[in-house]
Amino acid sequence: MVELPDKSASFVEWYLAVVEAANLSDKRYGVKGMNVWTPYGLKARRNLDRVLVREIEATGSEAVEFPALIPATEFAKEKEHIKGFDAQVFWVTRGGLSELDVPLVLRPTSETAIYPIFALWVRSHRDLPLNVYQIVNTFRYETKTTRPFVRVREIHFFEEHTCQADEARATERVASNLEAFRRMAAAFALPYIAVRRPEWDKFAGAHYSIAFDLPLAGARTLQVGSVHHYRDNFAVPYGIRYEAPDGSVRVVHQTTFGLSERLLGAIVGVHGDAKGVVFPTEAAPYEVVVVPVTTAAAAEKVGAAAQHVAETLKAAGRRVVLDAGEERPGAKYYRWELAGVPLRIEVGARELETDRWTSVDRLGRKEPVGRATLAADVAARLVAFDRELARRAEAALAASFAPAATLADLHGSRQVRLVGWCGAEACGHAIEQAIDGALLGTPEGPLPFPVVAPASCVACGKTLGVRLAIAGQPM
Numbered sequence: 401m402v403e404l405p406d407k408s409a410s411f412v413e414w415y416l417a418v419v420e421a422a423n424l425s426d427k428r429y430g431v432k433g434m435n436v437w438t439p440y441g442l443k444a445r446r447n448l449d450r451v452l453v454r455e456i457e458a459t460g461s462e463a464v465e466f467p468a469l470i471p472a473t474e475f476a477k478e479k480e481h482i483k484g485f486d487a488q489v490f491w492v493t494r495g496g497l498s499e500l501d502v503p504l505v506l507r508p509t510s511e512t513a514i515y516p517i518f519a520l521w522v523r524s525h526r527d528l529p530l531n532v533y534q535i536v537n538t539f540r541y542e543t544k545t546t547r548p549f550v551r552v553r554e555i556h557f558f559e560e561h562t563c564q565a566d567e568a569r570a571t572e573r574v575a576s577n578l579e580a581f582r583r584m585a586a587a588f589a590l591p592y593i594a595v596r597r598p599e600w601d602k603f604a605g606a607h608y609s610i611a612f613d614l615p616l617a618g619a620r621t622l623q624v625g626s627v628h629h630y631r632d633n634f635a636v637p638y639g640i641r642y643e644a645p646d647g648s649v650r651v652v653h654q655t656t657f658g659l660s661e662r663l664l665g666a667i668v669g670v671h672g673d674a675k676g677v678v679f680p681t682e683a684a685p686y687e688v689v690v691v692p693v694t695t696a697a698a699a700e701k702v703g704a705a706a707q708h709v710a711e712t713l714k715a716a717g718r719r720v721v722l723d724a725g726e727e728r729p730g731a732k733y734y735r736w737e738l739a740g741v742p743l744r745i746e747v748g749a750r751e752l753e754t755d756r757w758t759s760v761d762r763l764g765r766k767e768p769v770g771r772a773t774l775a776a777d778v779a780a781r782l783v784a785f786d787r788e789l790a791r792r793a794e795a796a797l798a799a800s801f802a803p804a805a806t807l808a809d810l811h812g813s814r815q816v817r818l819v820g821w822c823g824a825e826a827c828g829h830a831i832e833q834a835i836d837g838a839l840l841g842t843p844e845g846p847l848p849f850p851v852v853a854p855a856s857c858v859a860c861g862k863t864l865g866v867r868l869a870i871a872g873q874p875m
């Protein structure tokens with residue numbers, strides 16, 4: 401038995417212990433921030449990718465793969481971008497025994513790998529829109545404390561890159577991405593807030609950035625993804641132009657949409673509890689665990705029945721594990737609860753003579769499932785489980801925000817704070833200093849809970865141009 405730290409009192413320690421105890425990642429690899437994906441963790445990651453691919457392809461995006469190495473000459477073309485990433489890149493400067501003429505950057509993100517080729521692909525207005533994505537590993541020289549899935553040096557990265565005919569169409573693509581993310585998050589029962597980042601915190605080279613933030617514990621937040629509008633900031637230096645229907649040559653406007661395995665970190669952090677991980681059904685490596693609960697006399701019959709239950713569910717397309725090991729049922733329950741399996745079916749000797757089995761979901765709710773209606777009953781139970789998971793997460797999200805009327809309210813805050821902000825950068829930094837974190841930005845669209853509009857800036861007291869902003873401590 402593993403003793404997990406208390407989630408609300410020591411969130412980070414709890415998170416690290418849960419990831420390790422559930423065997424989602426092995427941190428013993430010899431490079432800091434480069435962790436090993438275990439079979440169980442990789443199953444979860446592939447489920448996340450499956451949903452991302454489904455939802456982004458539904459919007460007309462196609463998969464591509466670009467090389468991992470970028471010539472320094474291409475990397476340097478957009479000057480804000482290089483300024484933002486210069487301190488974070490790994491360099492390849494030698495090939496075998498010789499120094500390379502042009503050093504290579506191991507991609508920290510792929511704009512500068514992709515856009516020289518976009519300049520060749522885009523010729524005419526008929527080539528637009530160009531919407532492509534890739535799921536690849538990117539690399540960043542992270543100097544802060546690394547944490548599995550949340551802050552790593554080798555990142556499992558989903559990145560969409562698009563070219564649109566003009567700024568308005570690029571803005572429409574941003575809206576389409578926000579909607580795609582809404583569907584992805586809903587699939588994992590994850591509530592979040594979309595926040596427009598302040599100027600000093602937007603993506604390097606972007607016109608503006610909208611990030612998806614989740615409150616985790618206290619004032620802590622996790623950015624799980626972001627959408628960026630580039631206008632023509634990259635298209636000009638990379639020469640991505642097209643011939644318009646009227647024969648004029650124009651520059652494209654671009655957008656990107658990025659997500660990473662932080663999504664898995666968010667699932668662990670938001671849904672997990674004192675017993676371990678809680679996977680929403682779509683993300684779960686196994687949706688159902690079947691445990692025989694047997695007596696010596698009935699061992700053979702119970703074993704065969706459990707096998708039949710597992711096979712029936714597999715045939716219905718479920719991801720199922722049958723735990724027919726020697727351990728006591730209680731030890732198995734404990735282990736699979738720690739691993740976060742949404743639903744357990746107990747196949748017991750006493751139930752052999754009935755028409756039902758016992759099922760217990762990961763929230764501890766017990767209900768029978770019919771033997772003749774097994775697949776349909778399990779499907780219904782998983783839908784109900786996801787719905788309850790989402791309901792609890794939404795309530796927790798709403799409870800993690802509180803308004804702050806003065807900078808003093810922000811000191812040592814145990815909640816993410818809603819503040820009035822005049823928009824001045826100096827006031828933004830004063831807010832960041834007070835909360836010892838970040839001014840995450842201004843909400844994009846309505847927040848998922850009622851909010852009173854602030855009357856004045858929490859830092860300077862001005863009322864002119866005051867807007868609602870969010871301050872927290874990014875994890």
Ligand SMILES: [Zn+2]
Binds near residue numbers: 822857862
């Ligand atoms: Zn102010």
